[in-house]
Amino acid sequence: MRTVPPLVAAYLADLDRRLSGADPAERADIVDSVREHIDVALDELEHDPTGDDVRRVLADLGTVDDVVAAWSPDTPPLPTVRRSLTDSPVGVVLVALGGLALGLVLAPVSLVLLAIPAAALVLAIVSSVGWVRRGTHWKSWRTTFVLTVPVLLVTGFVTVALTAVYSSSESVGGDPQPIVSVPSTP
């Protein structure tokens, strides 16, 4: 029986240690299979293996890291951390400014289309809930909230202010009277 070369013993011991998280039966199975592979490879040399032979066989096997990595490919990858515009304070300011600009653009039509501030209000409420609940897309909800609130404030303010001005002008001036030319009676 051939003595186990120290390099092989170290390789197998390292592999066994690195697989400590595996099911014990699977761990033993993998280590035994690799040991058998080495035995067969060295046996096929038909001469006493030299240090170079052992190193070549181990090199063909790959590193212990390679083998361990192949044991656990079913492990789900770590979830990717998604970057969001509102991850930084600067990003929050930029998105808020974008919301402000959008609000100013929408302000002239918000008087006619009252649905705009109403929709902004609903979206702000929904996005705040999505943000607070910290679900899968909570960062997207946060960005939506930061964008929506300035739109809501601008369009809401413009709508309320202009409605108030219009109402007061009506109460001061009264109902406009139609100008009707009355034909002179003969």
Next chain:
Amino acid sequence: MRHMEPKGSEAHAVLTQLRRGTLEYCVLAHLDRGPSYGQDIARALGGDDILFGSEGTLYPLLTRLRRRRWVDTTWQESPTGPPRRYHALTDEGRDALRSFVAVWEPFRTGVDHLMKGIA
């Protein structure tokens, strides 16, 4: 023809992902021809550096195939050396291989069609 593993970390990452999805079926395909032992499978699949990065990665894969009952393993005496574990395809493994082949053909055609002409 011997292929060499593409260079570069991005190419290596792509190759690793592709191997994870296909290598075990390549082992099943090899065993479809008859029972085989580890060294033999490693030689057959590792002839080029495309399917295998290193021979040692075969053994965790075989353990996984055994766990799924796609492969059955028995010890057999060797006329030239120590006893060897022979791995054989089970009926479940054969079914899995057939399912893979049925999906692989249209999958490969679709990918080839999309990738055609891209340098």
